[in-house]
Amino acid sequence: xxxxxxxxxxASPAPRSVPTSADVARLAGVSRAxxxxxxxxxxxxxxxxxxxxxVHEAAEELGYVPHAAARTLxxxxxxxxxxxxxxxxxxxxxxxxxxxxxxxxxRLDYTVVQHGSVGLxxxxxxxxWAELRPVAVLVPGIGLGPEGVAVLKRAxxxxxxxxxxxxxxxxxxxxxxxxxxxHCAGSxxxxxxxxxxxxxxxxxxxxxxxxxxxxxxxxxxxxGTDASxxxxxxxxxxxxxxxxxxxxxxxxxxxxxxxxxEYAMLLxxxxxxxxxxxxxxxxxxxxxxxxxxxxxxxxxSTVHIELPSGRDLADLVDRAVRDPDATPEAHxxxxxxxxxxxxx
Amino acid sequence: xxxxxxxxxxASPAPRSVPTSADVARLAGVSRAxxxxxxxxxxxxxxxxxxxxxVHEAAEELGYVPHAAARTLxxxxxxxxxxxxxxxxxxxxxxxxxxxxxxxxxRLDYTVVQHGSVGLxxxxxxxxWAELRPVAVLVPGIGLGPEGVAVLKRAxxxxxxxxxxxxxxxxxxxxxxxxxxxHCAGSxxxxxxxxxxxxxxxxxxxxxxxxxxxxxxxxxxxxGTDASxxxxxxxxxxxxxxxxxxxxxxxxxxxxxxxxxEYAMLLxxxxxxxxxxxxxxxxxxxxxxxxxxxxxxxxxSTVHIELPSGRDLADLVDRAVRDPDATPEAHxxxxxxxxxxxxx
Numbered sequence: 150x151x152x153x154x155x156x157x158x159x160a161s162p163a164p165r166s167v168p169t170s171a172d173v174a175r176l177a178g179v180s181r182a183x184x185x186x187x188x189x190x191x192x193x194x195x196x197x198x199x200x201x202x203x204v205h206e207a208a209e210e211l212g213y214v215p216h217a218a219a220r221t222l223x224x225x226x227x228x229x230x231x232x233x234x235x236x237x238x239x240x241x242x243x244x245x246x247x248x249x250x251x252x253x254x255x256r257l258d259y260t261v262v263q264h265g266s267v268g269l270x271x272x273x274x275x276x277x278w279a280e281l282r283p284v285a286v287l288v289p290g291i292g293l294g295p296e297g298v299a300v301l302k303r304a305x306x307x308x309x310x311x312x313x314x315x316x317x318x319x320x321x322x323x324x325x326x327x328x329x330x331x332h333c334a335g336s337x338x339x340x341x342x343x344x345x346x347x348x349x350x351x352x353x354x355x356x357x358x359x360x361x362x363x364x365x366x367x368x369x370x371x372x373g374t375d376a377s378x379x380x381x382x383x384x385x386x387x388x389x390x391x392x393x394x395x396x397x398x399x400x401x402x403x404x405x406x407x408x409x410x411e412y413a414m415l416l417x418x419x420x421x422x423x424x425x426x427x428x429x430x431x432x433x434x435x436x437x438x439x440x441x442x443x444x445x446x447x448x449x450s451t452v453h454i455e456l457p458s459g460r461d462l463a464d465l466v467d468r469a470v471r472d473p474d475a476t477p478e479a480h481x482x483x484x485x486x487x488x489x490x491x492x493x
Numbered sequence: 494x495x496x497x498x499x500x501x502x503x504a505s506p507a508p509r510s511v512p513t514s515a516d517v518a519r520l521a522g523v524s525r526a527x528x529x530x531x532x533x534x535x536x537x538x539x540x541x542x543x544x545x546x547x548v549h550e551a552a553e554e555l556g557y558v559p560h561a562a563a564r565t566l567x568x569x570x571x572x573x574x575x576x577x578x579x580x581x582x583x584x585x586x587x588x589x590x591x592x593x594x595x596x597x598x599x600r601l602d603y604t605v606v607q608h609g610s611v612g613l614x615x616x617x618x619x620x621x622w623a624e625l626r627p628v629a630v631l632v633p634g635i636g637l638g639p640e641g642v643a644v645l646k647r648a649x650x651x652x653x654x655x656x657x658x659x660x661x662x663x664x665x666x667x668x669x670x671x672x673x674x675x676h677c678a679g680s681x682x683x684x685x686x687x688x689x690x691x692x693x694x695x696x697x698x699x700x701x702x703x704x705x706x707x708x709x710x711x712x713x714x715x716x717g718t719d720a721s722x723x724x725x726x727x728x729x730x731x732x733x734x735x736x737x738x739x740x741x742x743x744x745x746x747x748x749x750x751x752x753x754x755e756y757a758m759l760l761x762x763x764x765x766x767x768x769x770x771x772x773x774x775x776x777x778x779x780x781x782x783x784x785x786x787x788x789x790x791x792x793x794s795t796v797h798i799e800l801p802s803g804r805d806l807a808d809l810v811d812r813a814v815r816d817p818d819a820t821p822e823a824h825x826x827x828x829x830x831x832x833x834x835x836x837x
Binding site: 216217234247255263276303304385387418440441 | 511558591595598599607609620621623624626643644647648729731755758784785788
């Protein structure tokens with residue numbers, strides 16, 4: 150980093166102590182309880198309009214901001230919905246889903262907080278999350294077990310919702326079966342007459358939770374047919390793709406499901422550089438239905454994945470928070486369908 | 494969402510109340526103060542090993558998790574570093590930066606929390622963040638003003654760090670001048686003999702903070718030369734790109750700086766479909782140096798952007814927290830250099 154020579158330091162304001170609700174009460178000439186009623190918009194207590202105004206003016210003048218932690222302690226729970234921040238850079242599909250979810254929860258008056266629990270796993274992470282006393286926790290991926298769910302509930306979480314391949318005891322489940330993504334791709338390639346089908350398995354850590362079920366899905370689709378499946382480990386870099394492409398003819402494959410559109414672009418490009426014709430020699434199918442697939446030549450066939458709507462998920466969270474003792478719900482939320490273009 | 498018929502509901506455990514440090518103290522037969530000393534690893538007080546063990550065992554048995562809010566109230570501040578969650582889906586470059594930053598702050602014993610303040614802007618957002626009483630706030634982009642900084646500091650934030658184009662009074666500043674990205678691209682195209690240079694300006698909301706300075710940077714690079722600059726509004730979809738490409742010949746441009754690699758891919762593909770030869774008829778330069786640029790044919794020239802290291806930024810945050818009264822620092826952190834490939 151390049152240090153920039155400072156212009157003469159701006160006169161820094163004298164350090165002030167953090168204003169409290171007691172300061173607001175003193176300035177407004179009311180009790181602390183009244184301040185709390187007014188600023189939390191409590192309707193249970195009747196407070197005159199002039200008093201309300203005086204409290205608001207005093208809070209404004211002092212720059213008082215309510216303290217979420219203090220409110221949490223009083224109420225026993227917060228309006229905070231906690232999610233772990235994704236540890237791998239998320240694709241545009243998932244990023245959009247998260248934004249929609251935050252927006253929908255915000256409209257229901259929740260605050261969404263993504264906890265950067267990098268390096269913590271499973272129930273250990275649950276303990277770190279529990280320290281913030283969220284009212285609900287939303288956990289994508291795998292790793293959280295029944296013990297972690299119990300830790301969160303004991304810490305006051307009224308709802309734990311997992312988003313992953315299987316149910317976890319005590320938690321609501323949005324079941325995302327990535328096997329269906331692979332199944333789609335496998336059936337499509339088989340229907341197009343392909344019989345020796347490669348499946349790309351990314352070597353980047355953190356993707357196994359998606360790549361394994363996708364591979365298994367292809368296997369399931371082809372089970373009992375005359376087609377065979379070959380696992381193709383691949384790192385997301387040009388050299389690895391070129392090496393795989395150089396071995397392509399001896400592998401004798403006539404199709405490949407490339408995990409997703411980005412890997413498909415990487416591999417397709419390497420295959421074309423090797424003189425392999427697509428789709429004549431090898432059919433290629435990606436997944437995620439990203440824009441880049443439509444820009445490739447030939448245009449990339451892909452599996453379109455339908456994530457749950459952020460609004461539906463926000464409604465589930467809210468329902469669960471209102472009725473923490475209800476039997477956990479389970480919903481299948483992943484839709485998968487092939488978009489056939491020119492590469493297969 | 495598809496509701497899945499429930500198997501017989503698992504016997505839900507009887508609701509328990511949230512265990513407190515008082516419960517731990519009772520079970521371990523020690524005072525609450527001792528529980529607090531042991532679980533917060535305070536070294537100021539000597540406590541025997543057997544007592545420590547008894548407290549840990551009792552906490553384990555009860556499933557007690559410390560309460561961050563209570564600790565915050567006692568200590569007057571937390572170890573929470575708050576960042577707003579990005580409102581637009583972030584690219585891989587920025588995603589990696591965020592991950593590294595979280596990891597580095599985690600090693601310094603901070604908890605990173607991304608606040609989903611979708612729909613809140615500037616100082617209004619600052620008030621929502623202040624409610625969580627973070628010890629430091631890290632704000633990318635623009636919008637936060639001196640008033641917002643003051644709100645955060647009054648609420649106990651020891652450090653506010655902005656990451657953007659200009660300094661904000663009272664805050665440390667990581668200055669990212671995206672003008673340098675455009676300047677690089679403009680100088681490069683001029684040096685290659687191009688004289689009628691288009692600059693793509695994305696129509697997606699939220700990108701103006703980057704696209705405007707990039708456009709201005711190109712203008713600055715060409716100021717006083719015989720080259721001209723044309724602004725090209727473009728939405729990120731195939732139809733918009735095809736329409737722009739159809740008008741290309743009448744625009745009479747011999748080069749385009751396409752905002753970033755993704756827009757470059759979109760536009761390059763549309764130009765090639767129109768029979769425009771790249772780089773012979775039109776040179777194309779992207780930015781971000783993504784993998785996709787190396788997979789395009791011709792290979793895409795791009796501006797490589799160097800973000801600050803997450804570790805350096807974490808160190809700055811930590812330094813600022815330790816010395817909240819220090820004069821705000823300002824660092825230039827954006828490196829930009831052209832990677833010339835075959836498209837320009």
